[in-house]
Amino acid sequence: MKDFVFSQAKLRHPDKIMRLSRLGAMFPSRLSFLRSLTRQLISDRSTVSRPHWNIDEDGFGTAVYSVTVGGHTYSLFSITKSLEPEMRTDRVIAEAWDAAFVLYDGVPDASEIERLSQNAPLQEAGRFTQKDLCLSRANKSVRLFDQIVASLRSGTGLPMGMIQSIGYLMRTTAVYGNGKFGIADRREIEARPGLQGPFMAEMLTVWLIRTFTHDLVEHVGGSQLPDIVKRQLGIGNSTGLGMAPFLVSHPLLLHSWMVCRETALARVRVAEIDLEKAAQLVTLSRRVAQHLLEWNIPDPTHQSRIVKLRNEWANLTVGLSAEVLNKNSALDCLIYKSELGSQDLQELTVSWMLEPFGDLVDGLAECMANPHALALDPAMSCDDLRKILVEHCGYATEVDFTSPHASEQFWYVSEAKLEPRIGKRHTELGADRESPLDISRQIHALAQDLQGQSGPIWQFLAQVPRHRLAVQRVQALVHNPYSEIRDNLVDGEMAPIDMLRCKLSFFGASKFDPKSQLWTRITLAQGAPLASDLAAGTARDDWWLPVSAP
Amino acid sequence: MNISENELKMMVLKACRGIGLPVAQAQEVAAAMAASPWALKQLLTQLAKPILTASFDFSIGLDIKNAHILRDFWACADAAYLASPRVCIRGVSSCDVTEALARYRGVSVVAQGEDLLVMVDERPMLKPARCEVAPDEWQQLETYAALTYVPETDASRLVGAGAGLTDND
Incomplete structure (x- = not known):
């Protein structure tokens, strides 16, 4: 086997990168876990089956989806129940949800479906087994779900504006893994092909939930959505403080994530860029502009950041062409130019720049898991x-x-x-x-x-x-110089939303929609390949930053 | 109760913090118990012991008096690992917990009269796994863990976490 040694620029210094404000400006990239998962599904030629479907005409009941990844079969168990509007809250204090899910190791038989039917709706109050790999729940975006059902039933036009602006039929409010409530420990699956990377089981859960939401709305609506519309429907997520401490309590893992991303950038900055990749970057720069235009949120502070970013992006990419990019140091120059702008611009530029360079970047995803715990060097003086x-x-x-x-x-x-x-x-x-x-x-x-x-x-x-x-x-x-957030996490000005955005960007989240400094909504897998794309062999790893008409 | 490795680890970690152990030591106890859940019953005994101010003599290695095994074992393991001539914990007897901590850190413990000697060992580490835990023992761990929880007030409920009280959209 040939060994490859990649040239790379100097890594950006952790004093600059590991600040809360910059972590709070991160965007998804091709190193994000959902991207790694869909690449794995594509390379495995995975197909999704639906061995169990017992959903009534109102959309309530149980379903099972199965998929093989890395030689192992996993199944998503789904259960939906009627939920009174006053019970529908995304907060962790909730005790009922529109839907509950378990990622199951294998294919559940009738007795296991019965067990899961009893326990999954209870979530934290339920009890789970080693066969259960992830536990999740979700609430409907009621407006969008009902509108699409009405359109499908009546045969009238779909609410494309809402589909684009909301971007999901359901949003998860928790995705639990690693032993919680009795489910399997990560140790049980961490060596399995396809699930070695961080949060791969959770990402598979999320991607399958998205598939279920598509089928559910079609079932209740009585007809099919076009695939191009379904690709626009990702899966939402509502995330609060529960996620924030993870980055602090897993310093070596945080280092692995960050150093992989920084290494990817360092490689790309000095990479030779051919006309094809240059043209790809130009195309992607237009996608970025469109994405930013379509990303509108109620919070005035964050919306003003988006508006500023639109202008900065336009300035950064003005006059950009494949010929301009096809020159030595062109990418490095763009990085320097981005540093004249906001941290939002800088981090968006990094994610954009990595996108055409799968050959330099994707292998790093294998280095993003880190099984080690902190250890003391007792001999140090x-x-x-x-x-x-x-x-x-x-x-x-x-x-x-x-x-x-x-x-x-x-x-x-x-x-x-x-x-x-x-x-x-x-x-x-x-x-x-x-x-x-x-x-x-x-x-x-x-x-x-x-x-x-x-x-x-x-x-x-x-x-x-x-x-x-x-x-x-x-x-x-x-x-492990990227192991610490280099800020004071108890300062009066500290905003947990920055920690949430960092972690969620590694998941692959886009369209951050902060509702306060403590919680945010996001969209996952919007634009990602569908199960039918996998089956048809047409799935592509080209869905960075969702836009309405890719 | 059938408990996952991570559940046990997190519960022991919180229980140790609940009695006032520093977090790094609590983490190590938790990792050790996840690999040796058979020591859980005696861990409860150790958790109930008061944490006193220990005294240290480094003249011929390490000699500790008034040790709390969950807090001070780790310094002893460090000393043994560095081949200190003699590592002695005064007034502590060998038990399941000392054995579990020792196996986790790659050292051994030997009783010498009323004291415990800690030495380097080559035994392989035990692998953590799911385990059965007696409900009453789990309940006692939860009681200690609860010492780290903060009771909710109406105000903290509203401002302390995220998301809306209803999310119909």
Whole structure:
């Protein structure tokens, strides 16, 4: 086998990249997990079957979809029930949903369908087994679902404006994996072909749910939607704080995601670009412009960012042609040019630039899983640890934590739903039970207590054991420089929405629609291949940033 | 109850934090228990013990008095790993928990009178897996874990999380 060594530019510095504001400006890319999944489905020539369909004329009942990935068959169990409007909430406090789902290992028989029918609608209150790989639930976009049903029944025109602006028939409000509520641990499937990457089982769940929503609306409407319309219908997601701590509690995984993305960019910046790829970038730049025009959201702050980005994109790409791009350093120059604009522009440019370079980028997706846990180097001297603090941790050590504003917020787990929340330290109760997401503050405290210490770090930690986590994380920065969000996560100005957007962009989310600093709606898999595309052999890995008329 | 590895790990982590263990030590206890769930019953005994201020003597390796095994075992494992001449935990006897922690960290524990010696070991690590947990033991873990939860108020319910109270659109 031939070994390839890729040329690459210098990686962007973590001090620049790992800031909340930049993480909150990220876009999906061809390294996003849903893209990796659909590439896997295409390369596997996977086909989807529907071995069970027991849905009544109103759209209520059970269904099972099966698909083979990497030699293993997985099935999505779906159950829909009538839901009173006042019960329809996307919050984690909800106790009923329009639909519930389980990704099942294999094909469930009648007794397993019965078991899943009893437990899936209960979600967190249910109990699951090792055969169950993911658990999810979703609520309808009632307006769009009903409008499409009405159109299908009457044979009148479909509500294309709504289809484009909403982009989904249902939105999931949670997709649980890795052992939650008794389902299988990730360890059980992490070595299976096709599911090795992060969140692959969850992405497969989401993609199959989308397929189910298409079939459901067609079933209730009594006729079929054109494939071109179905491709426009992704699956929505409503995400709150529950997702935010993950990036903090999995520092080495975060590093793997970020370093792969940065490596991809570094390769592309110095890549030779032929006319075909140059032309592809020009075409994609027009798609970006259209996507930005079609991305409209109610929140005025975020909408103004989109409007600004439209203008910046137009300026960045004015006069762009295949001939212009087909020159040495053209891409590198574009990156530098984008840096004159907003972080939104810079990160959009990165995602855009990666798109034609599957040959340089896609292999990196195999490096995005990271099974390792933080480990302590007990032999390191206090002096050497201090040097790392100086070199890597200015974002923490230079914060003035004597200012109440610097620790105004605190993370906690609510007693009622066992979900992460965020509170105001100086006005709300509960800070004494704070979740340990205040990494900057912990590193700052470590730096303070380390003053004047000498000898190996294990002796220091034996006497001051509370600093063990901070030491582990600081040590990890030497070889995993993208492992920490380089900001203060308890600062009064900290906005969790930035963490949500980072993680969701890695999932492949687009059309971020923040409803506050604490939660957002997004669209997943809009424009992605359909099951019928896979069956026909016409599925393509070309659906970055959905637009209405691709 | 049939419990996934991750459920056990998360519950033990929270229970350890609930009694006031620092988070890194709580994580290590959790990982050790996920690989040795047979030690769970005795973990509950350890969780109930008060956390005292320990004293340390580094003159011939490591000698600890007033240790809390869940908090201080890790420093002992570090010392043993670095081939310290002698690592001794005073007044602690060998039990399922010390064995579980030792297996997780690749060291061994040997009772010497009323003390425990910690030494490097070559035994392979145990592999975490699903397990059966007695409901009453799980309940006790939940009680400790609950010490990390913050009770909800009307205000925190409205502003602390996301999404709308109804989402009909």
